[in-house]
Amino acid sequence: MATLDPRVDLLWPQVHTLVLLAQTASYTQVAQRLGLSKAAVSQRISDLERTVGQTLVQRTTRSVRLTEAGQRLAEQTTESFALIARSVGEARDLATQPRGLVRMTAPVALGRQHLAPQLETFLRAQPEVRVELDLSDRFATLAHEGYDLAVRHTSAPPDNHVAWKLCNSRALLVASHAYLKRHGTPTHPSELAQHACLAYLRPGPTVWQLERAARSGPERVNVTVQGPLRAGNSEVLRDAALSGLGIALVPDFSAVAALRARRLRVVLPAWRPVGAFGDALYALHPWSPTTPKAVQALVAHLKQGFSAGFPSE
Incomplete structure (x- = not known):
């Protein structure tokens, strides 16, 4: 030996x-x-x-x-x-009271607008827990980068993580009243090709895919769009839409406050954008036989806080 x-x-x-x-x-x-x-x-x-x-x-x-x-x-x-x-x-978690550090990551818009208020109430209720929050629209590798928890919008959470569904989420086409007054309101997805479209930053041409229910089955339309701005952050796209720059495709949690305030309108409400973002919000934890109590407590708090989703009315 x-x-x-x-x-x-x-x-x-x-x-x-x-x-x-x-x-x-x-x-x-x-x-x-x-x-x-x-x-x-x-x-x-x-x-x-x-x-x-x-x-x-x-x-x-x-x-x-x-x-x-x-x-x-x-x-x-x-x-x-x-x-x-x-x-x-796990040894530290044998104590009954949740305690310790939880390092987590979340999208920028979700974190700023919705997650931060949830964390404030959680930390008041759990004084022995500390949270480090990294806001980034880049998908992080949780285990390699040292994160205990990620909040992500996805349609298929990864198999090598523990996943808790927090609420449903959807993508929306939104524009300001001023833009629609100047350029008209599209009534069919094909008309988007003639509009200034504000898209999420991804490689290659921007193709938006929209779907609506039909008697013979779902009707789906793909349309290649162009516009003055593409960005890797949904708040940037939302703010550009608020300024009247064009029609933006954003997740509902980014635009809900502006929709409630009637500062933005949903465009093509009968059509559902698909494939742009996930259809649900999940809390993800790297797989392990047990989950730290601090993480469990935080997830339970988020599930309750996000249970209503993001209704605009």
Whole structure:
């Protein structure tokens, strides 16, 4: 049986730091995660490189990249550190009171308009729980980026996550009264090709797909649209529609306040946009045999808070 180098068991913090660096490619983010200075993070990597006798991280003024040896070491130890984190969390969760840190991510519009108020009431009710909320429309890899929970709109939650449905969600075509007065209100999806359309930023031509119920079965129309703005954030598209720039395709949670205030109108209400966004909101947690009580408590609170969905009336 191989004997363990007596110095190796002193290097677990250094190896863990390398794992985080592989996940974030940022000394600043690793320092924030660990509560250390960037100099301390750099020293840990240097200590590890000195022990293994080779370079593990290539540093430039603009980027951080692991060498082949560094990448292999990080890949081989990532799951072990994830298992340790889950085990410690489960041991801590034996207490009856939810406590600890929940790191979560959510879309920008949903987080700003709807999730933040829910978190305020939750944290008042659960003083032993802390939440770190990252708002991003980029889909994050939860386990690799250290998130405990994600709120996402999707039609098919991933199989390798625990998923709780929070409420239904739908995509809407919206425009301001001023825009429709100037350019007319489309009565069929094909007319959208003649309008200024504000689309979510995706590769290739923008094709909107709309569907309505018909006696012979669902009627579906695909229309290629163009417009002055495409953006990767639904609030930007909503605000552009509010300014009269065009017709925007956005998720309901982004436009509901403007619809209730009669500042926007739903365009083609008999037609349902499909394929643009998910049809439900889910809370997602990386799969594990048990779920931390703090996460359970937060999900229960969100399920209650989002139970009504986003009615515009």
